[in-house]
Every structure is written in structure tokens, then in C-alpha cells.
Amino acid sequence: MGFSTKAIHAGNEPDPTTGAVTVPIYQTSTYQQEGLGKPRGGYEYARTQNPTRLAVERNIAALEGARFGYAFASGMAAIDATLRLIKAGEHVVVSDNTYGGTFRLFSRVLADYGIEFSYVDTTDPLNVEAALRPNTRMVFVETPTNPVMMITDLKAVSDLAHAAGARVVCDNTFMSPYLQRPIEFGVDIVVHSTTKYLNGHSDSVGGVAVLNDEKDAEKLAFIQNAVGAILSPFDSWLVLRGTKTLAVRMEQHDATGRAVAAFLEEHPKVRKLYYPGSLSHRQHELAKRQQKGFGGMVAFDVGSLENARTVLESVRLCTLAESLGGVETLISHPATMTHASVLPETRARLGITDGLVRISVGLEETEDIIADLDQALSKI
Numbered sequence: 001m002g003f004s005t006k007a008i009h010a011g012n013e014p015d016p017t018t019g020a021v022t023v024p025i026y027q028t029s030t031y032q033q034e035g036l037g038k039p040r041g042g043y044e045y046a047r048t049q050n051p052t053r054l055a056v057e058r059n060i061a062a063l064e065g066a067r068f069g070y071a072f073a074s075g076m077a078a079i080d081a082t083l084r085l086i087k088a089g090e091h092v093v094v095s096d097n098t099y100g101g102t103f104r105l106f107s108r109v110l111a112d113y114g115i116e117f118s119y120v121d122t123t124d125p126l127n128v129e130a131a132l133r134p135n136t137r138m139v140f141v142e143t144p145t146n147p148v149m150m151i152t153d154l155k156a157v158s159d160l161a162h163a164a165g166a167r168v169v170c171d172n173t174f175m176s177p178y179l180q181r182p183i184e185f186g187v188d189i190v191v192h193s194t195t196k197y198l199n200g201h202s203d204s205v206g207g208v209a210v211l212n213d214e215k216d217a218e219k220l221a222f223i224q225n226a227v228g229a230i231l232s233p234f235d236s237w238l239v240l241r242g243t244k245t246l247a248v249r250m251e252q253h254d255a256t257g258r259a260v261a262a263f264l265e266e267h268p269k270v271r272k273l274y275y276p277g278s279l280s281h282r283q284h285e286l287a288k289r290q291q292k293g294f295g296g297m298v299a300f301d302v303g304s305l306e307n308a309r310t311v312l313e314s315v316r317l318c319t320l321a322e323s324l325g326g327v328e329t330l331i332s333h334p335a336t337m338t339h340a341s342v343l344p345e346t347r348a349r350l351g352i353t354d355g356l357v358r359i360s361v362g363l364e365e366t367e368d369i370i371a372d373l374d375q376a377l378s379k380i
């Protein structure tokens with residue numbers, strides 16, 4: 001079955017009671033039991049099971065090529081639940097340029113529970129190999145990274161990690177399963193902030209973890225119920241609606257992303273472009289190999305905070321805001337917004353300068369987005 005067919009049908013069976021074509025929002029906390037110890041159809045309590053959530057879990061698992069899926073209240077909740085597969089005294093290798101919230105969760109919450117973390121530049125698999133220890137049980141990568149779009153070779157890292165007895169987790173939020181399916185390269189667990197492309201309309205916060213390993217899946221299901229950070233029925237329904245159009249949305253994000261990147265690369269006010277689709281990106285070939293496209297995230301450097309401020313305050317169509325992956329074009333300033341808590345020297349090493357601007361290209365007309373950026377850049 002093709003991607004779009006799965007997106008529309010996986011998990012989306014007509015409702016057994018009424019035949020409703022769209023999975024209803026099962027807004028209930030509990031379910032009537034037929035007799036003592038006889039729940040109807042396996043449903044007892046809605047933290048444990050909810051048909052709307054089950055549908056979106058099956059749907060996203062199918063899109064990533066996984067057997068099992070678990071939906072959570074946010075991307076961070078999905079990542080937290082996944083890290084609970086790790087015990088005190090065990091070690092995790094992490095991309096040093098992960099989403100800021102992931103770094104905060106690992107370094108300021110989970111480190112207090114005896115989990116050891118090593119942050120390395122995973123764009124070179126040799127760094128991952130060098131960081132592996134006898135107690136390493138997980139390698140956690142994000143590719144492409146936010147906002148400078150560095151790529152990690154998923155196959156190379158998976159092979160190294162597996163040889164050392166560690167599972168590999170990939171945060172696939174920036175690509176969505178339409179543009180990249182990490183499991184096909186050997187990754188064990190894929191996590192998403194569904195807040196971004198999967199829901200796609202900037203109107204829900206959620207997360208998901210999908211995987212094939214039965215033992216880890218059983219544990220994740222247990223954690224999901226025991227800890228309880230579940231995705232609500234309404235948000236499950238919104239994400240389920242979002243993924244039906246994922247393929248067409250990602251095609252357009254990708255096409256407009258390429259056009260916007262090409263425009264920026266030629267613009268005299270732009271000092272440097274960060275877009276894996278550009279031939280000037282040093283990992284363009286790797287990106288081409290493991291991604292179906294390059295997506296809608298584009299970052300560019302205009303040389304100074306003053307110039308960045310001019311662009312960010314002159315745009316009229318693009319909205320100045322954090323987040324990404326929605327239908328509207330969002331523009332942001334990583335150094336003072338998403339990466340404000342990252343140490344200045346780390347920011348400098350990663351290329352997150354004061355002049356860096358990030359765009360999440362939306363689904364407006366490509367010409368209108370480019371015209372808006374052009375008039376804003378002309379104010380520099």
C-alpha cells in the first residue's frame with residue numbers, strides 16, 4: 001500500500017457502532033463492563049485505552065513502518081516515556097544539537113535520576129563510536145537538526161549502536177514519515193512532536209513514539225498507562241485528521257522550501273544558507289540518500305542581530321513565532337528564542353549566530369512568501 005493510502009486508511013476503520021466514516025472523538029473517561037472482569041471489547045478506563053487514540057497510534061505506526069505506536073500529551077512526554085526504557089546507571093549518547101527541550105529534559109531532569117548522557121556531534125559516526133560505553137543502552141539522534149540542518153547518517157549510527165547492544169531513537173519531527181522513515185535504516189524507535197508536521201495546523205500539542213521491538217513496546221505501553229501522559233481524544237482526532245493530508249502538505253512544504261532556499265541563496269543580504277537541499281550544504285548527498293525531500297525548514301544568516309531584527313520586524317505575511325510545521329509561514333530568531341538557554345559558546349560552535357533567522361515555510365503561495373522575505377531583506 002502506498003503512503004497516502006495508508007495515511008487515509010490505516011487505523012481509520014469505519015466506526016463499529018454507526019459506520020461513521022471518520023473515527024469519532026470518544027470523549028469518555030470509562031466504559032461499561034458486561035460483568036465482573038468482563039470489559040466490552042477490551043476497553044476499561046480511558047487512560048489505558050481510547051479508540052480515537054488507538055486509531056492515531058495505529059495510523060502513525062503504519063506511516064513509519066512500525067508495528068506499535070503510543071501517543072502522548074506532547075513531544076516531550078513521548079521523549080520522556082521513551083527514555084524510561086533506560087535505567088539508573090545506564091548511558092545514552094545524544095546528538096549535541098538536539099531540540100532545546102530534549103537537552104533540558106536530559107540534562108536537568110533525567111540526569112538527576114542516575115542516567116548518564118554524552119552529547120556528541122553525531123554528524124560524524126566516529127564520534128558516536130568513540131562515545132559508546134559498556135553500559136550504553138541508547139543512542140538518541142535528531143536529523144536534520146534545528147536550526148542549522150545538520151544530518152546524521154542513520155544507517156551508519158544504527159549499525160554501530162547495535163554492535164554495542166544499544167537501541168537507536170530518532171526524533172523525526174523535522175522530516176515527518178513522508179520525507180524520512182528512520183526504521184528503514186535500522187533505527188529502533190521513532191519519536192515525533194505531532195504538534196508540528198503530523199498535525200500540521202498549529203492547533204494541537206502532542207507526541208508519539210513508534211517501534212517494532214515487542215519487549216520495548218510492551219514496556220512503553222506499560223509506561224504510557226502507568227505515568228499517564230496520554231494524548232487526549234480530541235487531540236488524537238485532530239492529528240488523525242492532519243495525517244490524512246500529510247503527503248500533499250509535505251510535497252508543497254518541500255517544493256516551497258526549495259524555492260525559498262534558492263531565492264535566499266542568491267540574495268546579496270544573505271551571508272549563509274542552511275538547507276540540505278542546497279548543493280552548498282556539506283551533507284547534501286547524505287540528505288538525498290536518506291530523505292525523500294528536504295522539507296520546509298530553512299535557516300539563513302544575515303550577519304548581525306541588527307539585520308536579523310530588521311528582517312523579523314519587517315515581514316508582513318510571515319508570522320514571528322516559535323514552532324514549525326503548520327500551514328502558515330513562521331519566522332523566528334533561534335539565538336534569542338528557541339536556543340536562548342544554550343550556552344553562547346555552544347551556539348557559536350553550532351553556527352547559531354545572532355544573525356541567524358529560521359523559517360518554517362507554510363502553504364501560502366510560494367511567490368507571496370518570497371515577495372515578503374524580499375521586501376523585509378531590502379530594509380537591511
Ligand SMILES: *Cc1c(COP(=O)(O)O)cnc(C)c1O
Nearest residue numbers: 074075076099171173193195206
Ligand atoms: C517541538 C519539538 C519537540 C517537542 O515537542 P512538543 O510537542 O513541543 O513537546 C521535540 N523535538 C523536536 C525536533 C521539536 O521540533
